[in-house]
């Protein structure tokens with residue numbers, strides 16, 4: 001499985017912070033039924049790895065990956081959980097070495113031309129552009145695309161339903177990451193139909 005195929009599966013990758021294990025399966029089903037095929041579960045809560053397992057069992061046809069992969073511990077936790085892919089907000093020599101020895105698709109984060117060049121030198125052609133809005137938004141991606149046209153991005157960070165199309169219109173953007181479809185109140189209310197509707201809105205973005 002390639003990171004390209006995973007990222008090309010839908011225009012948006014929901015970035016999920018899972019608080020309750022009981023929400024994992026129905027949330028994954030709602031997001032997938034709404035057309036979002038790749039789900040990024042951030043390792044920011046102690047139940048995240050277990051949630052990945054439950055989501056994969058509930059929606060085996062989905063690509064269930066981990067986010068906030070920042071060191072060997074989180075990398076190993078992702079592998080143990082059976083993550084279909086991994087995403088990091090930035091990158092370190094340790095993570096680059098681990099990613100290059102693993103067959104789990106890895107999407108490293110970058111925010112500057114130098115970081116993009118460093119990752120490209122290690123063979124990465126798909127990068128997370130994070131934090132997208134704070135790091136310069138679409139203007140930054142257009143500028144980076146000039147000298148580095150062979151790198152494709154999944155911008156994430158501060159992107160909304162309204163601004164996502166501006167990123168998706170860029171030649172060097174394959175999809176965006178976002179949290180706007182993960183309304184905390186709807187999840188608290190277990191309103192999975194409403195979550196599915198927000199996912200559908202996101203999945204129909206061009």
Ligand SMILES: O=C(O)C(=O)C[C@H](O)[C@H](O)COP(=O)(O)O
Pocket residue numbers: 015042044067068069087088089130156157158159177178179180
């Ligand atoms: O936890 C990580 O590893 C992250 O990279 C953080 C997420 O990308 C942001 O939480 C995106 O959140 P929004 O800004 O609401 O789209």
